[in-house]
Amino acid sequence: xxxxxxxxxxxxxxxxxxxxxxxxxxxxxxxxxxxxxxxxxxxxxxxxxxxxxxxxxxxxxxxxxxxxxxxxxxxxxxxxxxxxxxxxxxxxxxxxxxxxxxxxxxxxxxxxxxx
Amino acid sequence: xxxxxxxxxxxxxxxxxxxxxxxxxxxxxxxxxxxxxxxxxxxxxxxxxxxxxxxxxxxxxxxxxxxxxxxxxxxxxxxxxxxxxxxxxxxxxxxxxxxxxxxxxxxxxxxxxxxxx
Numbered sequence: 001x002x003x004x005x006x007x008x009x010x011x012x013x014x015x016x017x018x019x020x021x022x023x024x025x026x027x028x029x030x031x032x033x034x035x036x037x038x039x040x041x042x043x044x045x046x047x048x049x050x051x052x053x054x055x056x057x058x059x060x061x062x063x064x065x066x067x068x069x070x071x072x073x074x075x076x077x078x079x080x081x082x083x084x085x086x087x088x089x090x091x092x093x094x095x096x097x098x099x100x101x102x103x104x105x106x107x108x109x110x111x112x113x114x115x
Numbered sequence: 116x117x118x119x120x121x122x123x124x125x126x127x128x129x130x131x132x133x134x135x136x137x138x139x140x141x142x143x144x145x146x147x148x149x150x151x152x153x154x155x156x157x158x159x160x161x162x163x164x165x166x167x168x169x170x171x172x173x174x175x176x177x178x179x180x181x182x183x184x185x186x187x188x189x190x191x192x193x194x195x196x197x198x199x200x201x202x203x204x205x206x207x208x209x210x211x212x213x214x215x216x217x218x219x220x221x222x223x224x225x226x227x228x229x230x231x232x
């Protein structure tokens with residue numbers, strides 16, 4: 001079946017502009033995660049959605065970052081007034097449950113470059 | 116304290132040889148899961164193998180096996196018969212199981228593996 005998809009694959013923007021990144025999880029997966037990966041670094045957790053529960057936003061680095069998930073499926077990560085330090089690869093993952101065995105399946109990522 | 120520690124920033128292995136990538140973890144939660152992911156230069160994170168804290172046997176998936184030593188809190192990945200396509204970054208990750216919170220999924224800093232022909 002189809003995996004996690006993300007769009008766009010690459011985004012170049014100017015400092016101060018807003019950007020929207022999209023994630024389409026695997027059908028039937030109730031959990032959805034956003035991570036940020038800076039060059040040569042590990043993954044930094046941003047936000048987590050589980051079903052209809054309130055999202056876990058504890059990883060968002062500032063109030064310029066927000067995310068929503070519509071209808072329990074597609075999610076959009078929005079970065080307002082982008083800064084150069086926002087340049088990174090943004091990865092989305094989904095899983096079926098939240099338990100210890102919930103394997104996260106990742107999308108290909110969106111590479112964001114802020115000039 | 117770091118939840119996941121990968122002490123090998125870079126590793127080299129000869130093609131067709133086996134290689135072990137180290138991972139230690141830190142948790143007081145009795146229920147947890149351990150994962151290994153591969154990230155080739157294309158950037159996508161590819162799930163390789165999973166080990167549950169209550170699993171009695173080491174997990175295996177094809178050429179991948181997880182050397183799970185619970186008392187030592189280590190979960191090393193063993194890749195047998197290395198292939199050129201195995202060259203990538205490898206991330207160890209842990210999920211603590213009792214609470215449905217997204218930030219309970221922890222990643223290590225990764226090990227860059229290079230397979231030499």
